[in-house]
Structures are given as C-alpha cells and as structure tokens.
C-alpha cells in the first residue's frame with residue numbers, strides 16, 4: 001500500500017519557531033518517525049511539503065492510481081481552501097486530516113475546517129502523535145474498506 005503524506009504551508013518551519021504550540025521536532029524528524037512506523041505497518045509512504053495551494057492540489061490529483069490513501073496536515077489552508085477540499089472529494093482518495101495543535105482550543109477562525117467534511121476523519125491536538133495515529137487510522141481504514 002502506498003500512502004501520500006502532505007504537509008501544508010509553513011510546516012517547513014517546524015522546530016525553529018513556536019515550539020510551545022507545535023513542538024520541538026523538525027518536519028524531517030516527523031517524516032522520519034512516520035517512515036519507521038510505515039515499515040512496522042508494512043506500507044510505503046511518500047512525504048511532501050508545499051507552501052503553495054495549487055501545488056498541493058496538483059499532488060492530490062496526481063495521487064490517483066499511485067496512492068491508496070492521503071494523510072494531510074493542510075496547515076492554514078485547512079481553514080480557507082475549498083480547492084483542496086474539492087481535490088480530495090474529486091479524487092475520492094481516502095484521507096485523514098491531522099493537526100499538531102488542537103484547532104478547536106485556539107482562535108475561533110481555526111475552528112472551521114474545509115477538509116473535515118471530505119476526510120474519513122480528523123486527529124487534532126496530539127503533536128507528532130496526531131500524525132502517527134492518523135497514519136495508523138488511515139492504513140486500518142484502507143485495509144478494511
């Protein structure tokens with residue numbers, strides 16, 4: 001099974017700023033943890049990050065036929081991007097949305113997600129564990145559906 005992991009805007013800054021909200025790990029360290037977990041789960045993952053909405057949309061389109069599941073932290077596009085939601089809905093790729101922080105415990109403008117209605121589910125607020133549990137949940141979903 002091939003899983004695409006997408007990280008949205010500014011997540012390339014992880015580990016350098018705002019550690020109290022997003023933790024100390026860099027994006028490379030998060031990806032390394034997911035790679036190890038993927039081996040245990042017996043799946044392959046491909047991790048990508050972009051600061052550009054259209055690039056993320058293109059990668060979701062291109063995932064069809066190659067990837068069976070999508071794990072995505074859309075970053076701030078969570079709260080603004082109908083385009084990413086439409087891409088996920090349009091491709092029909094099973095998707096799990098993850099967030100490092102608990103978006104519902106933060107500013108009200110972070111409480112709405114365009115992605116949640118097109119995702120299988122969402123995990124928010126557990127730091128890097130949101131990604132790990134999101135990957136486990138996505139693989140389980142893909143194996144059982």
Ligand code: CA2
Pocket residue numbers: 009010011013014015016017018022073074075076077078098099100101102103110
């Ligand atoms: O909690 C999350 O994972 C978020 O998706 C992170 C986004 C934020 O806009 C969402 O509301 C919740 C922001 C990612 C920015 O990451 C930074 C990391 C270090 C320094 C500055 C920004």
